[in-house]
Amino acid sequence: MKEEKKEASKKKLNPLKLLCFIIGMIAIIANFYFLYHIFILGPIEKLLRYIVMIIFILLDLWIAIFLLKKKKRTKKKDIIFLILCLIYMIISLLGGLLINNIYQKISNMNKNYITYSTSLITLKTSELNQLEDLKDKKIGIINDHESIEGYIISQDIIKVNRLNEKNDFEEYDDFSAMVAGLYHGEVDAVFISSNYEIMFKNIELYENIKNETKVITTLDKKMKKTSHQDVIGTLATNKNVTEPFTILLMGVDSEVDGLDKNGAFNGDALMLVTFNPKTLNATMLSIPRDTYVPISCFKGQIENKITHAAWYGESCMINTIQNFTGIPIDYYAKINFKGLVNLVDALGGIDVNVPQDLCTDDSNRGGEVCIKAGYQHLNGEEALVLSRNRKALANGDIDRGLNQQIVIEGLVNSAKKINSVSQVMDIFNTVSRNLDTNFTTEQILSFYNIGKDILMRSLNKSDEDIVNMQQLYLQGSGQMIYDEGMRMTLWNYIPNKQSIADIVQEMKVNLELSTHELIKDFKFSINEDYQKTVIGKGPYNSNFLYKLLPDFTGDTKEQAQKWADSNGVKVSFETREVTDISQNGIVIEQSQPFRKRLDKLSGTVVLTLGKAVNVTPKKIDCSLEENEKNEACLVPNFSKMTKVQITAWEAKLKNVTIVYEEVLYPGVAVGVVVAQDIQAGTYLKDTKKITLQITKLPTPSKDDEDDEKKPVDDEKDKDNTDDKEQEESSSSNDE
Numbered sequence: 195m196k197e198e199k200k201e202a203s204k205k206k207l208n209p210l211k212l213l214c215f216i217i218g219m220i221a222i223i224a225n226f227y228f229l230y231h232i233f234i235l236g237p238i239e240k241l242l243r244y245i246v247m248i249i250f251i252l253l254d255l256w257i258a259i260f261l262l263k264k265k266k267r268t269k270k271k272d273i274i275f276l277i278l279c280l281i282y283m284i285i286s287l288l289g290g291l292l293i294n295n296i297y298q299k300i301s302n303m304n305k306n307y308i309t310y311s312t313s314l315i316t317l318k319t320s321e322l323n324q325l326e327d328l329k330d331k332k333i334g335i336i337n338d339h340e341s342i343e344g345y346i347i348s349q350d351i352i353k354v355n356r357l358n359e360k361n362d363f364e365e366y367d368d369f370s371a372m373v374a375g376l377y378h379g380e381v382d383a384v385f386i387s388s389n390y391e392i393m394f395k396n397i398e399l400y401e402n403i404k405n406e407t408k409v410i411t412t413l414d415k416k417m418k419k420t421s422h423q424d425v426i427g428t429l430a431t432n433k434n435v436t437e438p439f440t441i442l443l444m445g446v447d448s449e450v451d452g453l454d455k456n457g458a459f460n461g462d463a464l465m466l467v468t469f470n471p472k473t474l475n476a477t478m479l480s481i482p483r484d485t486y487v488p489i490s491c492f493k494g495q496i497e498n499k500i501t502h503a504a505w506y507g508e509s510c511m512i513n514t515i516q517n518f519t520g521i522p523i524d525y526y527a528k529i530n531f532k533g534l535v536n537l538v539d540a541l542g543g544i545d546v547n548v549p550q551d552l553c554t555d556d557s558n559r560g561g562e563v564c565i566k567a568g569y570q571h572l573n574g575e576e577a578l579v580l581s582r583n584r585k586a587l588a589n590g591d592i593d594r595g596l597n598q599q600i601v602i603e604g605l606v607n608s609a610k611k612i613n614s615v616s617q618v619m620d621i622f623n624t625v626s627r628n629l630d631t632n633f634t635t636e637q638i639l640s641f642y643n644i645g646k647d648i649l650m651r652s653l654n655k656s657d658e659d660i661v662n663m664q665q666l667y668l669q670g671s672g673q674m675i676y677d678e679g680m681r682m683t684l685w686n687y688i689p690n691k692q693s694i695a696d697i698v699q700e701m702k703v704n705l706e707l708s709t710h711e712l713i714k715d716f717k718f719s720i721n722e723d724y725q726k727t728v729i730g731k732g733p734y735n736s737n738f739l740y741k742l743l744p745d746f747t748g749d750t751k752e753q754a755q756k757w758a759d760s761n762g763v764k765v766s767f768e769t770r771e772v773t774d775i776s777q778n779g780i781v782i783e784q785s786q787p788f789r790k791r792l793d794k795l796s797g798t799v800v801l802t803l804g805k806a807v808n809v810t811p812k813k814i815d816c817s818l819e820e821n822e823k824n825e826a827c828l829v830p831n832f833s834k835m836t837k838v839q840i841t842a843w844e845a846k847l848k849n850v851t852i853v854y855e856e857v858l859y860p861g862v863a864v865g866v867v868v869a870q871d872i873q874a875g876t877y878l879k880d881t882k883k884i885t886l887q888i889t890k891l892p893t894p895s896k897d898d899e900d901d902e903k904k905p906v907d908d909e910k911d912k913d914n915t916d917d918k919e920q921e922e923s924s925s926s927n928d929e
Contacts, residue, residue, distance in 0.1 A: 210272050214279070218257045221279040224286035225250055231293035237640045253282065296619075299626035301635045308419045308630075311388035312347035313412040317376065318405065322383060325411055329360045334372045334384035337365035338491070341506065342417060344369065348385035351413050367493040369393065369505055370679035373400065376407075378681070388412055392447065393505055399682055435640040438470040438705045439524040442512055444504065445581070445598070446530040462531075463581065463598050464500065466515060466523070468704045471644050477704050478602065479666040479697055479730070480595025486675070486686035487518045498677070499686060508630075519694065521701050525633055531582060532557050533628020535574035537605070540620040541612070543571050544604030546580070549597065554583040577601055591687070596665065603663050610648065666700060667730040669693040671737040676790040683789050690737050697730040745788040746781040746801055750838075754781055754801055764798040769805040776842030777804030813848035816878035823877075831874040832867040832886055840867075840886070851883050856890035864889055 229250055232243050260275060267275075314333070316322045322331065336344030352358050364381050366372035373394060376384050387393065390407075394400040445463025464481040483501035490513035491506045492498060503514040512523050529537075535557045538544055546569070553564040556575050563575045572580065580597050587593035612618060631638075648661065670689040677684045702708035741761065746754045751767055758765040772782065785800035816827035826846055835843070844852045859868050869887040872878075 210269060210276075211267070214272050214276050215261055217276055217279045217283065218261045221283040221286065222254045222257055224283045224290070225254055228286040228290040228293075231290045231297065234297060235293065235639060236636045238642045250286075257282075296622055297635065299622040300638050302626045303629050303631050303638060304633060304635070305630045306419055307416055309414055309416045310342045310347060311412060311414045312343045312351065312385055313388045313390070314348075314351060314383055314385055314410045315376075315390065315407045316383040316410060318408050320382065320408075322410060323408075325355050325357075328357065328383060328410070331382035332362045332364055332380075333357065334364050334366055334375050334381040336369065336372065336385070337367060338506075342415075343387040344385065344506075347413055347415050350415070351385070351411065355411075368502075368679055370498075370502065370677070373403075374679060374681045383410060387505070388414075396501075397680065397684070399680070435637050436471050436643065438468065438472070440466065440468050440521055440701070440705065441525040441527060442466055442508075442515060442523050443602075444508065444511065444526065444528040445534070446528060447582070462501065463595075464511075464515070465595070465598060465602070466519070466521065466701075468521075468701045470704050470706070471647070473662075473704075474644075474648065475662045475664065475704055477664045477666055477701050477729075478599045479668060479701070480592075480598055481515065481668060482591040482595060482670075482687045484591060484685060484687040485518075485668070485670070486673075486688050487514060490514045490517055496678070498679070499684070519698055519701075521698060521705075525631065525637075527629060527631040527633070529625075529629045531578055533624060534581060534601075535578050536624040536628065537621065538572070538574040538577040538608075540617065540624050541605065541608040542617070543573050544577055544601065544608050545569070545571050546577075546600050546604040548572075548580060549593075549600075550586075552579050552583045552586055554579045572604070577604070592668075596667075599663070599665050606661060606663070609645075664700070664704075665728060666697045667693070667728045668697065669730055669732050669734065669737075671739055673739050673742075674789050675740060675742065676787045678794070683787075688738055688740070690732070690734055692734045693730045693732065700729045741792040742789045743784075743786055743792060743795065743799070746784050749781050750779060750836075751781070751801075751803055758799070761792065763792060763795065765801055766798050767801050767803055769803050771807045772804040773807060774804070774842070775806045775845055776839050778806035778842075779838065780804050814846055815848040816850065817880060822879065827878045829870075829872050829874055829876045829878060829884070832870050835867070837865060837888075847878070849882055850878060853883055853885045855885060855887045857887045859889040862889050 229247055232247055235243060257279065314325075322328060335348050339345050364375065366375060369386060369390070372381075372384050372386065373390075375381050377399075388409075391404045394403045400406075443463070443465040445465075447462045462483060464483065466479045466481060467476055469476045481500060483499065485500040486497050487500050488495040489498045489500070489503045489510070491503065491510035495517075500511075500514060500518075503511040508526050508528055512526055515521075516523055548565055548567050548570060550567045551564070553562050555561070556563050557578055563579050565572065565576045565579050581601050582594075583597075584590050584594040587597075612621070668689055670687045670693070673686055673688050674683050675686050676682070699708060703710045743763070744757065746757075749757075754765060754767075757763075770782065772778070780803065781801045782804045783802040786795060814821055814824060814826050816822075816824070821827055826843075830843065832840055840852060844850060857868065859866075862868060866889050867886050868889060871885045872881060
């Protein structure tokens with residue numbers, strides 16, 4: 195009896211059968227892990243996935259039945275079963291891990307948590323070096339309580355260090371006004387995004403802000419990504435990507451590989467894209483970074499460069515563009531330029547037609563990379579040159595936007611040539627680190643079906659016919675406008691309203707929100723190259739520009755008053771004593787800045803006139819060797835001077851006399867110098883007399899003898915206005 199029990203116990207404890215049971219159960223569990231990840235692939239090949247899942251479930255049932263079967267199994271069967279289970283388990287685990295890895299990388303493209311960072315900074319010349327030095331100092335802070343980097347994290351620093359007990363705070367509407375306040379000495383330090391160098395480096399006055407400031411303290415805080423107080427209402431988090439949609443692509447200039455820190459950035463590349471999955475038609479509009487539009491999160495939605503909307507995160511940028519175009523934005527994708535380099539390399543490069551030779555810094559700012567004009571294959575760094583360079587382009591940021599569209603087309607064409615799992619993983623690794631979007635994981639997976647559709651169509655069509663990418667063009671005009679926040683004049687791009695209307699109409703057609711108007715007339719000549727119409731490029735009859743306040747300095751009271759009356763601007767005058775006789779009766783100062791928009795003026799513009807006091811200045815003797823290099827002894831170009839200014843110049847010199855010869859000169863205003871006998875730039879030495887020919891009135895006829903004579907300088911204001919307008923049109927970009 196005991197021997198039978200021992201024999202039965204040995205059968206129960208058969209190591210091989212026990213191992214088969216353990217491995218079989220692990221294989222079933224591993225397969226459930228695999229099945230779960232197949233299930234979460236959502237819209238990808240539903241029928242095929244369900245068939246695979248059923249097959250694997252049947253295999254699990256077979257394993258369970260084999261393990262529970264009471265019929266005696268041979269050792270050989272157990273060994274075969276064990277090997278099959280091990281293979282089955284490894285396949286399930288590897289398959290599950292692979293899908294999980296891809297799924298996690300896709301999920302990470304929508305970064306729910308961002309590490310925001312705020313710094314307390316001061317000027318490098320300041321004696322403030324640590325928090326203890328801030329006692330009784332004035333600190334600048336953003337007054338928007340929804341701003342994470344401008345206000346929320348700043349409050350944490352204030353509370354922890356009890357700064358509210360020691361300091362006064364000056365509130366500002368935006369970062370630009372606050373930085374201007376720091377530079378002008380209104381505050382001793384300011385709370386600002388730690389990305390402030392990137393934010394301000396393209397502004398001429400602040401291009402060396404990193405070397406001109408120092409950081410007293412910094413606080414990082416990982417928080418759930420939130421929108422600005424002006425909540426975006428149109429982001430389609432539940433929209434199916436099989437419907438036409440709009441996406442805003444935002445490029446961020448960064449030397450760092452990764453995009454999970456800091457909400458503030460510069461909108462260096464802005465591209466609004468509409469895509470119709472049914473027709474595979476896309477429209478692409480590059481929005482120049484200097485486009486002058488109302489910023490949704492600025493107080494009063496004041497107009498500014500659109501790139502500055504990015505300082506307050508993607509929500510402010512999206513709201514601004516929605517308000518500006520009227521096109522609802524469903525999705526956004528933010529990628530840094532470092533990520534673009536890696537993405538192009540992961541795709542094996544792109545084939546594009548480069549419009550001209552270009553050179554710029556590499557992604558690490560460590561050396562120069564150049565590309566040649568013509569159709570060629572570009573690697574990541576070379577593609578960055580095409581995307582980033584604007585200084586060498588005839589139309590600056592406008593042409594750069596078109597080049598960025600070329601790169602996007604190249605990326606789409608290269609994506610169709612992916613042929614290995616390792617290449618797919620490289621792409622996922624790059625995009626996961628360097629992209630932030632509001633696409634859900636389910637929506638991203640839905641693009642599989644679009645890709646499949648493209649692949650199927652490619653079997654019957656050439657590559658260039660598969661996806662139609664239509665470039666749109668935002669036409670506008672450049673204008674120098676005084677920026678209230680920056681307290682400086684900046685170059686802005688004023689968009690043409692008709693161009694915007696045409697662009698919006700084309701986008702609405704692609705989104706199926708509007709119907710397309712059929713073209714009934716078409717002209718074509720075999721002797722001329724066909725030029726494809728670019729929507730938004732015109733030609734248009736006019737371009738809108740703002741009316742701006744001129745520079746009154748150097749004008750007479752009469753000239754300033756005449757301009758003010760004709761433009762509906764209220765001016766008043768006050769005087770200030772001056773010792774320079776050339777400033778007598780001339781505007782030497784104005785209360786409102788040059789190039790300020792007239793529609794932003796409030797109250798009266800006060801103009802200060804010079805009033806020369808009785809001062810007898812010491813005259814310069816240009817015949818003396820010691821004065822030979824004195825600039826006062828340099829003959830000026832008298833045609834650019836008024837008679838008052840010429841008299842003032844003459845009064846400074848000893849033994850030099852100005853003689854006027856009045857001449858008739860048709861088409862030239864009265865009182866203008868048209869010739870001088872001594873060439874401008876000549877140093878006076880032995881010259882005693884300078885003869886100037888000055889225009890005079892023609893002899894009046896009998897019919898107009900009683901007409902009032904025109905004052906000598908009555909055309910000066912017109913000439914000045916024309917000169918200033920010409921100066922505006924030829925000014926270079928300040929930013």
